[in-house]
Amino acid sequence: xxxxxxxxxxxxLNYNAILEDKLPSFESxxxxxxxxxxxxAGELKILLxxxxxxxxxxxxALPGDIVKQDESLDDAADRILYxxxxxxxxxxxQFHTFGEVNRHPQGRVITVGYYALIRINGQKELRPxxxxxxxxxxxxxxxxxxLAFDHTEIxxxxxxxxxxxxxxxxxxxxxxxxxxxxxxxxxxxxxILNKKLDKRNFRKKMLSYGFLxxxxxxxxxxxxxxxxLYKFDKRKYAKIFQNELTA
Amino acid sequence: xxxxxxxxxxxxLNYNAILEDKLPSFESxxxxxxxxxxxxAGELKILLxxxxxxxxxxxxALPGDIVKQDESLDDAADRILYxxxxxxxxxxxQFHTFGEVNRHPQGRVITVGYYALIRINGQKELRPxxxxxxxxxxxxxxxxxxLAFDHTEIxxxxxxxxxxxxxxxxxxxxxxxxxxxxxxxxxxxxxILNKKLDKRNFRKKMLSYGFLxxxxxxxxxxxxxxxxLYKFDKRKYAKIFQNELTA
DNA sequence: TTTAACGGTGTAATTTTCACACCTTATATT
DNA sequence: AATATAAGGTGTGAAAATTACACCGTTAAA
Numbered sequence: 001x002x003x004x005x006x007x008x009x010x011x012x013l014n015y016n017a018i019l020e021d022k023l024p025s026f027e028s029x030x031x032x033x034x035x036x037x038x039x040x041a042g043e044l045k046i047l048l049x050x051x052x053x054x055x056x057x058x059x060x061a062l063p064g065d066i067v068k069q070d071e072s073l074d075d076a077a078d079r080i081l082y083x084x085x086x087x088x089x090x091x092x093x094q095f096h097t098f099g100e101v102n103r104h105p106q107g108r109v110i111t112v113g114y115y116a117l118i119r120i121n122g123q124k125e126l127r128p129x130x131x132x133x134x135x136x137x138x139x140x141x142x143x144x145x146x147l148a149f150d151h152t153e154i155x156x157x158x159x160x161x162x163x164x165x166x167x168x169x170x171x172x173x174x175x176x177x178x179x180x181x182x183x184x185x186x187x188x189x190x191x192i193l194n195k196k197l198d199k200r201n202f203r204k205k206m207l208s209y210g211f212l213x214x215x216x217x218x219x220x221x222x223x224x225x226x227x228x229l230y231k232f233d234k235r236k237y238a239k240i241f242q243n244e245l246t247a
Numbered sequence: 248x249x250x251x252x253x254x255x256x257x258x259x260l261n262y263n264a265i266l267e268d269k270l271p272s273f274e275s276x277x278x279x280x281x282x283x284x285x286x287x288a289g290e291l292k293i294l295l296x297x298x299x300x301x302x303x304x305x306x307x308a309l310p311g312d313i314v315k316q317d318e319s320l321d322d323a324a325d326r327i328l329y330x331x332x333x334x335x336x337x338x339x340x341q342f343h344t345f346g347e348v349n350r351h352p353q354g355r356v357i358t359v360g361y362y363a364l365i366r367i368n369g370q371k372e373l374r375p376x377x378x379x380x381x382x383x384x385x386x387x388x389x390x391x392x393x394l395a396f397d398h399t400e401i402x403x404x405x406x407x408x409x410x411x412x413x414x415x416x417x418x419x420x421x422x423x424x425x426x427x428x429x430x431x432x433x434x435x436x437x438x439i440l441n442k443k444l445d446k447r448n449f450r451k452k453m454l455s456y457g458f459l460x461x462x463x464x465x466x467x468x469x470x471x472x473x474x475x476l477y478k479f480d481k482r483k484y485a486k487i488f489q490n491e492l493t494a
Numbered sequence: 495t496t497t498a499a500c501g502g503t504g505t506a507a508t509t510t511t512c513a514c515a516c517c518t519t520a521t522a523t524t
Numbered sequence: 525a526a527t528a529t530a531a532g533g534t535g536t537g538a539a540a541a542t543t544a545c546a547c548c549g550t551t552a553a554a
Contacts, residue, residue, distance in 0.1 A: 428501090430501075446502085447502085470499075471499045472501050473500095
């Protein structure tokens with residue numbers, strides 16, 4: 001696969017050229033690809049970019065970028081997410097590394113998959129993204145288009161890990177507004193797990209964990225009985241989690 | 248951290264030289280480090296190498312090596328394990344990728360952690376290892392020495408993942424001889440989880456899974472009542488596991 | 495024959511999970 | 525004012541899974 005190895009650092013890729021077969025490939029590069037999940041209108045969505053250059057011009061792809069020489073993987077993930085969305089201080093979490101030899105047509109690119117769960121509404125407009133992407137869009141996970149490279153595989157891998165993790169850790173709260181109703185929370189669980197849950201059992205269980213804080217405030221602007229609002233109580237969760245660890 | 252970047256491919260590192268501060272560093276390299284678990288004399292052990300060269304000369308380290316240009320990560324893991332132990336066709340499984348900028352004193356090395364669980368006794372003598380290692384030794388996980396680089400962190404990360412996985416998947420059988428007693432199996436679980444388990448409950452539960460095959464053969468050469476031997480029945484397990492996936 | 499060491503078994507209490515249906519409350523509509 | 529609409533909110537019983545717990549049996553060696 002490698003053609004004429006060239007130095008990659010600070011090298012600006014010319015994708016069009018390589019397609020005409022007269023162009024640079026690179027030897028070994030590290031990248032990060034991000035699964036950024038959001039929840040909107042009762043649907044679980046993921047942030048995709050529309051590629052502006054070859055290869056896979058006009059295709060949808062996961063947002064990702066190359067890891068710089070002087071930044072750790074975690075730092076790179078944070079930076080890339082920031083560059084793509086303007087969001088900072090999220091919990092980006094690594095889930096798998098993809099290293100098939102031919103996964104990138106231009107050379108050896110090993111990529112580390114990270115995911116983050118974010119609030120779609122709590123965020124400003126998506127910032128203009130890097131030059132290789134035309135725009136970034138939220139796309140429902142249930143009807144994803146074909147993705148560039150092996151990004152569909154990356155998505156499937158990460159999504160299934162998030163599903164599994166949901167049963168053990170309260171990761172869903174990052175997707176909801178700070179104050180939420182139990183019905184919203186249940187809808188989110190149903191969207192992630194892709195199945196219906198029983199309302200009474202779900203509430204009983206969630207409340208039994210003890211990390212939900214009931215607010216006096218109620219839902220507003222709905223044309224039906226307003227529901228109680230809850231907050232995720234990080235302190236209580238931390239206490240519970242610590243006990244689990246020491247036990 | 249990077250000094251004078253040099254081409255690394257096929258470059259033979261001179262570790263002594265670098266220590267005297269007149270030597271090569273490299274830009275960006277991918278490596279694999281392996282956690283190879285074995286079970287012997289009731290103890291959970293891990294395979295370590297004794298380093299023969301700087302840096303960390305004479306220290307213990309995880310067996311690992313650099314990923315070649317034309318091999319996938321999984322292939323590299325298989326190859327490296329083979330080179331170190333002579334073992335083939337094991338299930339090497341990726342668990343985490345470590346990418347701190349300064350984790351390697353000579354340059355940027357991003358390493359993917361893999362683990363494997365193997366039978367210590369079912370194997371020939373450990374094959375002579377790569378040149379950078381003096382020898383390979385099995386070391387009880389409960390009294391690990393300080394390890395080179397960030398290998399202690401890698402170990403902790405991988406070990407805790409294996410612990411968690413043990414509760415959901417029958418990964419322990421790879422550590423036992425093909426035929427084993429329930430007491431041996433329980434001892435292994437206790438070694439991995441680092442706690443005592445109740446004999447009756449343990450047996451009840453294991454047998455309830457339905458993937459253990461009772462043999463007519465019994466234990467031999469023991470100075471007490473011989474126990475029944477069991478086999479792990481992959482077929483039955485596959486059937487059970489498939490049902491879980493579709494459910 | 496005795497002893498040491500492990501093999502092998504069952505039951506009851508507790509906790510967790512699951513299935514299941516109706517009345518209440520707030521707003522919008524007529 | 526009456527009514528319709530849409531979601532809020534609540535409890536119980538059955539079944540399954542988990543936990544705690546103790547003694548006799550068998551084998552080989554002393």
